[in-house]
Amino acid sequence: MTTPTNKNDPSSSKVANSSDGLRNRANEQGRPQSQQWSRLLVLCIAVALGGVVTARALCPDVAWLSRQHIDLLCSVPSSLLNGWHAAPNTMSNGTHEFRETMILISVDGLRQEYLERGLTPHLLEMSKTGLRADYLNPIFPTLTFPNHWTLMTGLWAESHGLVANKIFDPATKKVWLPTKKESFEPEWWFGEPMWETAQKAGLKTADIMWPGPRTSQSGATPTYSVPFNFSYPIDAKLDRILEWMDMPIEERPQLITMYEPSLDNSGHETGPHSLRTNQTLAKIDSWAGNLTASLQARNLSDIVNVVILSDHGMADTSAPELIYMDEILGEDFVTIEYIDGWPSMGLHLFPEANASRILEKLYAAEDPTKFEVFTRETMPARRHYANNPRIAPIFITPHLGYALTTTVLNGTEISVGNHGWDNIYPDLRAVFLTQGPFAERMKTKAAAYASGSPRSDSDLWQSTKGSGSDGYVMTNFNNIEIYNLAMHMLGIQDRAASNNGTVGFWDAYV
Template sequence: MSSSGRIYDKSRPPSSKPRSIVEEERGLLSGVPVNGKDDLDGIETRDLQWSRKKLIGTAAFFIALLISGAFFRTLLRGPIVPSEYSLWHSSGSELLSNGTHEFKRTVLIVSIDGLRADYLDRGLTPNLLRISENGLRAKSMKPIFPTLTFPNHWALMTGLHAESHGIVANNFWDPKSKTNFQYNRIESCWKPEWWFGEPMWETAEKAGLITANLMWPGPPKTTSGASSTYFVPWRDHVPLAEKLEQIVSWIDLSVELRPQLIMAYEPSLDQAGHATGPNSARVNKTLAEVDSFTKDLQTALHARNLTDIVDVVFVSDHGMTDTSHPELVYIDDILHSDGLEAIEQIDGWPAMGLRFRSSANISHYLDLLQKASDASPERFDVYTHETMPPRYHFSHSERVAPIYVVPKIGYVLTTKAEGDTGMSKGNHGYDNDELSMHAIFIAHGPFTTDAKALHQSGQKPAENHWQSTGSNTYIMERFPNVEIYNLVIKLLGIESWAAPNNGTENRLQPARVLSNRYLNIKCLVWGEDALAYIQFVPTRLFDLHLIAQDEDVQAASAAIIQAFQLEYGPSSSVRGKGRLDEGGHAPSYPYSICLESSIPATIESSPPEMVLIHPQS
């Protein structure tokens, strides 16, 4: 096995240190060649600590139901026979069999950096689409803001927004430690104190599971000292065949040594997008190569009779937009020379987090930026911690610069001295509502097989949740990537070990078919759209949990209660309850309001995001 496919014993120190790393080029996020250099060129892997010989010798359903709650409208006749869904009712240590070997519940999550959601429409990904035909996929997966590689890969691992997990950009200043985080410098970015939250591999290790990390962006160890059992550090330009070999070698280990959670990362598509733009021939060629890799991976699992044992999840961190001919916004035209000189730190790219010197007239420069934005709102937005859009979840961290300038698609922030030097032809980091920034979610495994079985049994989901492409493909509505942590933890059967996160509780968890008893229905509703879904009323006593994104949770609760009473009369038994933080507002993560009623009604429709039904305790 080549060095890129080595397996490392976390109990032993590395025998070599990384060499110097080249300076970052603007707009290049993962190893795009610029002037003959690569972002992470020269990083050596650690020496092999365990030989392969020694290792060998010693060695959704639910996600479909969650996004498409209308599935349950026809499931009130009785409970599912438990044996049909034994994966959901077993512990992570239960042994399964592929016919020749014993396996524990296993999840393989593969991140393809920069795979924009609509790349799947180019006719170049027949294998990914075939996998989704046998499993499911989302219209897109919404990244966190900023839509950059490191913040989003840590969001996928922890289920946290940037303000919570601490990685607020690929490069940023930490005022507490008075140091810079630089994603392309191992001596900087591998320090555990940068990384807040608990990644899924730490949760799994705490639960007693073996995990394996193949170059996933992030630290080798957390602040608690936890690390994956097997860890392959970053090295650029590793052939996909070698990564496949490493993944398969882990799967082929004996049950005592085999990891139950495998995380793998592939940056080549992102590199191509930066270097030549998202619409280039190089991107299309790389996209086809990545697609072939997914076929080879599925073929390897099928050859081992593991397609009904291993849950495979393909994700990406963000999309990509064309920046080959951007409109340049010169900040020195706005702030003038004295304003530029007053800036002490600039964080991030393409957005700019501005930190002015303490002696500067900050309010004056903020006013200049705001007036320029108001005069040409199509170019960029200007935010402070107080004015940052709540949907960004990007204001409650001292690592977020006090002033953030966020360019619109098609615009690039720069100075006259820098111009377009070092800029790439494709980039990301823009508003996470932009569809060109959206990522993919494709899954296949036991849980998707179960979902297909339900659908084929005649329990048809609502069309506004599921769409058929004519080729048996199940397409879910968009959802945020902070839900992936809870998804993987549940798939592994270790949800009792789950760490606090920004994902919606129970949103990406398997539902059980109801007995003919009381129901507990959880419905996801976003902010001001809550009233649009009030028509969803079940037939028995229920709890309706509404997740509000806005801060005015009490008003949302009161409005919903009023709507119930208008529909069913003022004497209807409805009450609302919730929990606010010490400041009287909802936390920055989704917040639950519980409404209870005994009003009988007929289920006519369901909200377009998610409904989860299970027996009420």
């Protein structure tokens, strides 16, 4: 990408006029014009690095240049050389230089169906000026922390270690809970987050409250960071993003990540169909409109990639059928050392427990229409949820509409809206939409297919009606692909860490 010439910079016109003179003199001496420009570039670099003596050594016949021209080259080499280096990586919004940038926003609990309620005109407009996916498929379990760390690393839960919102580590006997400060120590979080990869590539990064550690296992931290705070207003988050975007290019982050929990809170406390949930949804949509307008006002729509997505959906769990696990297991229930994995039940057993008898009781009570019992060996492969010691050796998963509990709790742990069940349920589907230069590249390639160009990726798009009501709609995909999307948007895909994303997934789109 070529850096636009600053027409208001007198030195730019001075260089242009002088180079015209050099070109004319060269042509008068019979040299090909392309050869003279190549020699001029070498000369500029030589002057910048070593002065006129070095220039004459590299170009012994430099005598055809006048002393006036040599003096001119000596007076502007740094700007000329900097522009030559920066050109492939910078863009101008008309007043300032920018590098490839991505703003990644997660709206917790934004389920795919919410976009069909007539309450999200700005999000829908964003998806039409850009594009969206039919839906984004969360990993199992459909819980906040496992999915956010998958979005950040491109790893399944069994690979990154955040296997639930409540975890028992049998090796250390430690318990992970989101309310414990020590749960955010790096030892719990495996994988390389995208902000670490970006910084390794020389980019600056910024984060607002993304669910995860502030420091990776290698000791890396985002360049700028706002710690988790439930009371941090969403409008203040926009202000902070714009402050970062308005920084000088040397200080400005190229990757900005942000987390917003208010919609998930509304869904849990009042259910996915409540007035409060709809009001929160409308507020978030208005916020998205303000973000888009703010970027347009800065003439950044063709420079900054914006991605808005969610970690999972939200289901109505106001009247589940309760299944009492202590009644099923009887006296063996007290031999369970720890239960984690809610709304599933992961059973970690004491050494003296009779695992075979416990499994027999569970299999005898199992009703595949209500709940299923798995071991690590029998866990469905599509879940990628077996190869980690933090995953309990006996794992019971209820179907949506059912809840596992005990006679003591009697279902009191279940709110009217929830998630965490299998990712096959439509209510738990997440959202993905994006706009910016990367989306335009995807649409350009999709349009070539729609116009009849020979292609083999018809399964990539659900709709390519650029002027229709649907716009460009990708076929649903797994959220493990988001890490590699960030690498592509930032132009550092060759620096990506090892992850579970599909090799070549985004290459097929662009």
